[in-house]
Amino acid sequence: MADDPPDMDDASYEDLKELVQLLRQEVAELKRENAALRDENARLKGKPPRPDVKPSRMAENAGSGGKPSGKGQGKSRRRGSKRSRLTIDEDRHLRPDGIPDNARFKGYEDYVVQDLEVRPRNIRYCRERWELPDGTTLTADLPADTRGHYGGELRRLVLSLYHRGQMTVPRLTRQLSDLGLLIDQRQVQRLLADPGDVFVPESREVLHAGVASAAWVSVDGTGARHRGQNGYCTQIGDSRFTGFATTDAKSRLDFLEILRAGHTDYVINVEALAYMAEHNLAQQAIERLADGPTHFPDKASWLAHLSALGLDRQERHARLATEAALYGAITHHRLLEETVVLSDDAGQFRVGDHALCWIHAERLIKGLDAFTARERAAVKKLRRLIWEFYDALKGYAKAPSAERRKQLRQRFDRIFRRKTDFAPLDRLLQRLYRRKEELLTVLDRPEVPLHTNGSENDIRSHVTRRKISGGTRSDHGRDCRDAHLGLMKTCDKLGISYWQYLGIP
Template identity: 55%
Template sequence: MERATAAATKPPGAPRRRGPLQERCALAQDVVLAAPAPAGSRFKGYEDVLVRDLRLEAQLIRYRRERWLTPDGRTLVAPLPPGVTGGFGPHLRRFLLAAHVQGQVTCERLGALLSGLGLAISKRQVVRLLTTQLDVFLGEDQAVLRAGLAGARWISVDDTAARHARADGVTTQIGNDRFTAFRTGFSKSRLSFLALLRAGHLEYVVNEAALASRRGRSLAGPALAVLAAHPTKIVPDEAAWRAHLTALGLDRQAVTPDPVTIASEGALWGAVEHHGLLREAVIVSDDAGQFRVGRHALCWVHAERLVHKLIPTTPAQARALQMTRQLIWWFYADLKAYARAPCPRRASALRARFERIFRRRSGMVLRLLARLHRRKAELLRVLERPEIPLHTNGSESDIRACVTKRKISGGTMSGAGLAARDALLGLMKTCGKLKVSFFRYLGDRLRIPDDGPAIPPLSDLVRQIASA
């Protein structure tokens, strides 16, 4: 549906021809090639040919570190250059990180490749270089998530299966057109998703946002009153929060919905608001229940897919189904046009048109249309916020890197490997959205000398784009 409506909105005309590839590499050297010209020939200058090449070679460098004994008996040893880790240099580490994260090359094949180049290294050492001493990347990944959520007008979310320590888990993607972050856990609950939205903060906060969100989830009035009246409003971590709920007696109430779960979800949402994250932001999802928090919008592609999956059994049903899909496609194309040029009058017309489409008596799709009609506010969120996307294709594209990684390399075993995978995949996607070379970014953070300018913190770039 997205591709079809995009093709329909393109202006008519001949397709644009691809021009010559612009040179992006700095000229490294000039080589003059002599021609065997016979005597009496006249020199007519040069015919230039630019050749791109790449040289990979193993090097063994011996650093002779001076040692001095000071007058007070201390021994001074010259420090190693920055980036040297366990007898391996920063250039090797950058190559491993780029090939493994961006190139999706397995650790075993990286070891074989390096051995073929003459650099003896074990698979275990490759794993160490890919998963340890990554504090600079882990910290920047957390800062990117906080900066992205703090300045976001919208985010889209998605999840996919993951394996860690031989157990089934789930990787959640959070991002928009400026940043991407991945987090892996063992639960797909709303509690787990709200905990991720805190962006590393651990507090549980009972504020007006927390209480208002719980009123919408049917938390019992007495329980709300107890939470609101208690003087403790900020609890430092999960263990203290559980103890706080036990002291209030909420864990002894055998009612549905569970007061502990509902109160915890509210306190997590209160923490998100307390730290200034996702203020006025819209969360766009594929209608998975755990993502239905805050200002929520539904993906139109997933909504239309429900109609697309219906299987007609008679010609009349096939015609009704085809007509319904065509009406949805036309409506979707007009929503895209509205997002490009918002107009209150057109918004009213689109709301009325939505009613006509999704209240049609269309035989086999009647119940499905009624189901989608109940989600009208989330499907038409773009009429209030035209800057949000109508689909989660960006999230689907981002999370495909995790799916590819899972298919090629399987799961992770250690906590360090899990954190490294999530952080580096997120930073790679963020670099792509910020138009920053991931290879240069790795070199800059590993303190490899480069002729180009220093790359500022990615969180600062995300904030600059948000404020622009």
């Protein structure tokens, strides 16, 4: 320090307090310098820098006992009583031992305990058999939820442990055997299937209703194994629903098939022709399609029409025409009406009214390789400007106004049209500026999120399932897996217990 410290014996309390504060500041500065030197040394040696670990949010609430308040709130919330939400199933009276003769009874002190009873229950149905006058036999039906020799509650448990608990079939079989059930893996797999065609059709109805009524949908995808081959699973959802669909490849054709939400027809209408023109399909091909039939009930009739027009000879023409016909069917059935498709900028998701995720856009800048101090400073400054602009967009979404919208558009231009001394950064800014309308969708549609975090959260369950169980071996097994994962996520978003949903007859 510049000044000599005061004599400790004669120093007052205020002097000591000031000295401690100065020492703390100097130690913090030395730590920062030391960390910077370590990072520079690691960079010169070609090693990665130290990870940027963010401080714990618990420190933000140190004034409230150091406990996190949750969701960034400054005040801690009281947990409230759980007892009021419980239904008492049984009352048991407990009497203490050694009560003296002169004691007086003073009532009861209630103490509620939650417990669970898990045990096998074997039911023998005595089915009445009646012989009819014509000689045939009439036998009473089994309960509707019976599957083979297993009841509805067991199947409910199997579905819940497999999808919610993310258990494998071997472990699930062993767990049931430990409970005293006589069951093997093949029988467990039969319980996981959907022989009554209940859950798979219902998941498709959820997807259809969601796409038809959503103001926005966010989408994401991940790899999926099926029949020993690499495939692709696509997630579609908003704040109310989630749908999963696994296809053979990651393409816009497959994405449009999913958006068609169960419909099988192909339609050539105004929207389909506009799609062809937007994607630079040959004008001669557009005219041929416009002059012919407009509705095709299935894929076979559509492919026959393409062959008759000679458009199947060039793969690009056939692909763009099919994409346009699928998009025409989507608009024909009034799906995606005024619906924004929010994505991470993967090419197959650029359909209709498209919006970009700001988190993924910023990652492009964060991932630039900067080699000099000036380049690193330019990247750091721009990232700071983007996050400040991101916070401003969040504020606008809560209280939109025409004046604020104009200011934010001008601010976007100032950020993304600036010139730096870092050429790759300048090229990336130009690229993002060309996507201005997709990044600023929130200005016209404040209800649309700025990120795809919801989709990434949804699809994480599919990734976990893939890591635990690998791939699927049958189309029915693939559809059942996708259906239950989507229905489970939909239940969570609607505040419905997935366990209770599985028990609905």
